[in-house]
Amino acid sequence: MSESAYRVETTSRLAQWRIENLASCTYRKSDPFKIGKWNWHLAVEKNRTLSIKLYPEISNLTRDNPPIASFIIRVVSSVGDRKTLAHPEITDRQLKNNDDFVWAIEVPLTGKFIIDVEFVDLKTASPEGGEPCSIWAEGFLQKESNATALASLGRMLSESIHTDIVINASDGSIGAHRAVLAVRSPVFRSMFSHDLKEKELSAINISDMSIEACQAFLNYIYGNIENEEFLTHRLALLRAADKYDILDLKEACHDSLLEDIDTKNVLERLQNASLYQLPKLKTSCMRYLVKFGKIFDIRDDFNAFLQCADKELIAEIFHEVLAAWKGF
Known part of the structure; x- marks a missing residue:
């Protein structure tokens, strides 16, 4: 099995693990991936049901200051009509070990699928003993x-x-x-x-x-x-x-x-990234739309975007789409 079978692709708040095939009675754990200040793992176990786990890698940071996570997790079929199963949004769940979040899926899944985790927030305990504070709400000044x-x-x-x-x-x-x-x-x-x-x-x-x-x-x-x-x-x-x-x-x-790209703002940010020559933002928006498949979730908005966007930007988008078709 190739190393890529265990690699999780990430942006600042989004993680996707693409799984080509999961044989019966199989357990698989991803390579570590970084979101916020922690390294994370996804794990999949297929027995009578399919169980998905999300947990931080054990370290001194995790033991002393475990993350308090809010996230949305989905399983998306990467072929055909891209059928999606979504877990109800998790809010302020403290995650210390691999049993703190387990999603048991009763629906049988076959073929290729994607585990998609969108982190809404990550918090740490306040050093003064007050309310936990978001690592993304810290002002830059x-x-x-x-x-x-x-x-x-x-x-x-x-x-x-x-x-x-x-x-x-x-x-x-x-x-x-x-x-x-x-x-x-x-x-x-x-x-x-x-x-x-x-x-x-x-x-x-x-x-x-x-x-x-x-x-x-x-x-x-x-x-x-x-x-x-x-x-x-x-x-x-x-x-x-x-x-x-x-x-x-x-x-x-x-x-x-770069920190909070989502389906509601990605097209506007892509346009601004092109207008103001922001290469990191353009790359992140492109990856979010194409590599992470979010272009399928906003078909109508994307079609409207194509009617007024800069021609060079449209050409770049289609170049990324064509390149993605050659892959997974």
Whole structure:
């Protein structure tokens, strides 16, 4: 049996194990695969029923801080009409060993099938003894939020301390500081250094952003953004980061958009990945749609997407589809 028979393909939150054949009275355990900070295994045992197990690899990390997982697990026939069996969503299940989650399937399965695990959340126990906290809800700026300089800079914006320029969004205005904007963006610095209308009028018009998104944009620039605010406005922040050449914000948006790709957002993210030249996001969206077979779950949306998407992007998608047909 080839090594690939035990390999589990993953994205940041999705794992798929493709099984070509499972003889009667057979047990098989996958190679370890990494989701979050833990290594995991899937196991399949076929006797009178088919049993599927999901569990973390035993380690000091697992013993001291076992994952608390929320996930959706399915078995998908990879041939014919792709019949799917789905287990009810598991919420906040602590997993320590290989008996903490066992799914016994009564329906007989033959031929090739895929075990598909979508991790909705992973939590760890709080070191202070409080409620468990999600490893994916940690804000990307929290590690530096205790810096006095950042806190002071944030107060300059929130309290409008000596503002000297106005940002006009589509539905409101916010006061800001030339020096802060100039040091964070070469585009802003160029505006203030040349005889542009922004220099003369002491105003910048950002008519393609709402006041809420613009506030989030400035909060990021001033080091004062909250994680929920960032998540809410990621796509608007990505556009602004690209427009005003703020590379760290663009990279933060890129990394964040990789974390929660699903059938509801994958086409929009693929379009943005192409538009803003985000290679990791494009690759992940392609893999999610093609390699993981999610293109079958959103046929109508995908057909509508093909009517308006960039021709080069459509060609890339079909190239991936053709390549996949040659494989499993």
